[in-house]
Amino acid sequence: MNASDRTPADLLRSALAADPARPLVTFYDDATGERVELSVATFANWVAKTANLLQGDLAAEPGDRLALLLPAHWQSAVWLLACSSVGVVAEVQGDPAGADLVVSGPDTLDRARACRGERIALALRPLGGRFPQAPEGFADYAVEVPGQGDRFAPYAPVDPAAPALTVGTVSMTAEQLVARSREDAAELGLGPGSRLLTGRTYDTWEGLSAGLFAPLAAGGSVVLCRHLDRLDADELAKRVESERITGTAV
Template identity: 75%
Template sequence: MNATDRTPADLLGSALAADPGRPLVTFYDDATGERVELSVATFANWVAKTANLLQDELSVEPGDRVALLLPAHWQTAVWLLACASVGVVADVAGDPAAADVVVSGPEPESLEAARACGGPRIALALRPLGGRFPQPPEGFADYAVEVPGQGDRFVPYAPVDPEEPALIVAGREFTGAEVVERARAQAPELGLTGPGSRVLSGLPYDTWEGLNTGLYGPLATGGSVVLCRNLDRLGEDALDKRVESERATVIAR
């Protein structure tokens, strides 16, 4: 964490410079048994590739809106930081008809809603290890096919303005600077005390609380997150074991 960081992308850049090998996002899906751990460097590489996809292949520009019809997932976290890197607005659960680009999960209802977008449509299979669709949904590009060939380093065509809109969640708009400032200011409330703090979060990503607990807060304080999807399927004894094995210091569900 650096006091001069003004955007979520700045926070990721500082984390990468400080300790690229430490864990940043650990993801569990308790419906499938999936577990994946991404270091700062690995996560940043996914972000760079996705930002290059947005800027070079999808031709988005600062101020464009990207509707994210996605659950709390490590790939959703990647998309949020990629949007911040390019300077486009990440509209979480936003109206696809009002978006320049839509990114959908594999659920039929999500894909159907995404078809209202008149711009590019990207679909995520959300399979273990970022796997592809067996057959991509009609009218969508498969993220897992498109992203591997993108560059490992990203440089925006224009500097990202921290005072421009960066995030819309639950109907509220935030600038990049507001995301960073709120994440830092609310860290004590979440129990984030600085580097070494580790949040285990089962909260969805469709509220500020869920996004801050499950991504922005840990990133802003030098911490890390254990992001759990379908956590309600895990019994209390198994949850206690996970908290212990993952060395979680904060639990939110």
């Protein structure tokens, strides 16, 4: 990655310029058997479409607060980078009542209804599938995002010194997030081409870092596993081998 990168969106742009075809996020759901692998280019395309939805249809502006009520999932990672691209503050598991807009999975819809702004719901079905019927009061992400543009340009430049992320008691600006991601990557022994397997949840900084930001900052990739505790030791060892894992954070 480039030393001049100051936001997570900068890190993604550098990854795209360096090697768009390499894997960036490989996602497993061990409750359903789902496996999805996204190259840097495919992930960046999802981010661009989601950022266009966020900035255009949802009229989000830099500094707006988005309550992100999603589990560890590849689509959650997309939303985190889309927020960074627009300059929206991602409040992971934040209070919807105090947020400008909310993004919810299927298990947190009742909680998400406390938001008075725009509400987006994700079914989190395999292959990004939609709800059979959109939940009342929500737009279905899988319906809204496909028609968005494949290229994104923010209406206003994102300020690296502006707030970018809140998770638990941790709040960071974009440039602080990048710096801490680089520190975490070094502690995890990550470098270009590294492949980190993690089963950590997305409700702590440690989970977000291992599950997205540290591998991205290092020029590596992540194998993000939801419900990893359903695997026994032999199954986990087979995954480590088949996915060419170089490090773990479970």
